[in-house]
Amino acid sequence: MNIVEEMITKGVSIRYELGVESLKDEEYRIECIHRAHTILCSIFNPEDDVTFIHRTFHDVKDKPTDKIRLKRFFRTQIKQLRSYTTSHWYEEPDDQMYIRQWAVDVKMKDIRIAYVIECIYNSDFARKPTSDGQIYLYNKRNGILFHMYDDRGCDVCSLDQNVLLPLYHLHRKWILDYDRYDIDQLFNEGLTGITETKEERELRQKLNDQKVTDSKMDLNIDNTSNVSHHFEIPTAHATKFAEEVSLTGFTVRQISEENKRTKFEVSKVEMITLIDYQTHLMSMYGKKYGAYTGWSYQQMKR
Structure with missing residues (x-):
């Protein structure tokens, strides 16, 4: 062969x-x-x-x-x-x-x-x-x-x-962040062992579809956007969370810290048509370290 x-x-x-x-x-x-x-x-x-x-x-x-x-x-x-x-x-x-x-x-x-x-x-x-x-x-x-x-x-x-x-x-x-979850599983590191139930996946995809529909964005043309994902992480886990997510292609920014909870914004410039893999990856980090609270976007000027 x-x-x-x-x-x-x-x-x-x-x-x-x-x-x-x-x-x-x-x-x-x-x-x-x-x-x-x-x-x-x-x-x-x-x-x-x-x-x-x-x-x-x-x-x-x-x-x-x-x-x-x-x-x-x-x-x-x-x-x-x-x-x-x-x-x-x-x-x-x-x-x-x-x-x-x-x-x-x-x-x-x-x-x-x-x-x-x-x-x-x-x-x-x-x-x-x-x-x-x-x-x-x-x-x-x-x-x-x-x-x-x-x-x-x-x-x-x-x-x-x-x-x-x-x-x-x-x-x-x-x-490649699109394949990162599967590659982590291959080497038994990173997000290995962090999984999503069928119900969680269906809800996540439903929320994604609704947000994209509400945006009235034409997905047949350039839909590149600065997509931001939002987290609330117990402060005790905040450093490890930031360290691991910083090893991805996303940018990590700490927003605030209050009542032993730290808020983060994790962002990346990418097409909205790829939002499904992004929310899956981010929700897995949220499940591993704390809570993933959703995403927002700002469409880039063409």
Whole structure:
């Protein structure tokens, strides 16, 4: 089985957020590239043996091609380039698509990493240079597969979840908040053991739907907002609450302290269409440390 398919079907992964929605233009680009490079450097050493994988996706009606510009990604001449064609699948086979894959074994130091990251970043912005496909880096030493899928984020995969545990701790703040609850469960940390009943979920979603309806916001256009979540935490647990939530992509602010209760506001700039995962995540922190009292928003100017 191909290493990419093997990781997807049998492995575990951490998804990191690279592009931060609250940042714009050059600040967004700089932060995205910084995060990608930092995560890569924590996985690979210069002398590591790496399999560089490049994949392109095609309609079955397309004519197969052997033309691919890979030399530009390397500092040295590449040897023994391997290629093959396989059927396309995502969760299940797709007989209308196929994948063309090229792979080569190199030293990490021979890959132009800054250029690779730039090419992947540019892919969704119609800029040059671009990656012209999906790029995966497999570290033979530790068995970790790195895949920056575009400017939004990257996946770090392994067949052994213990190998990923140091990365979970090292870059915990950058874990994609949408997947944070599930990733915590994977490593038996954070919100592990904090659950939501069916009745709690239905009530939370009902309140979300009502608030969105009342907002009269058109969800078919840009609905990016500064979403604030509100908490009342026993003061005895306030420090631990603030410490753990600060390890997410949300901003934590203490509002007041009275009668041994501390009020917090936890905020993030994101689309209102993602409010369900936000309220689930925040309500779990509320259940762990005190009480989650709801959310408010301020729509960003377009």
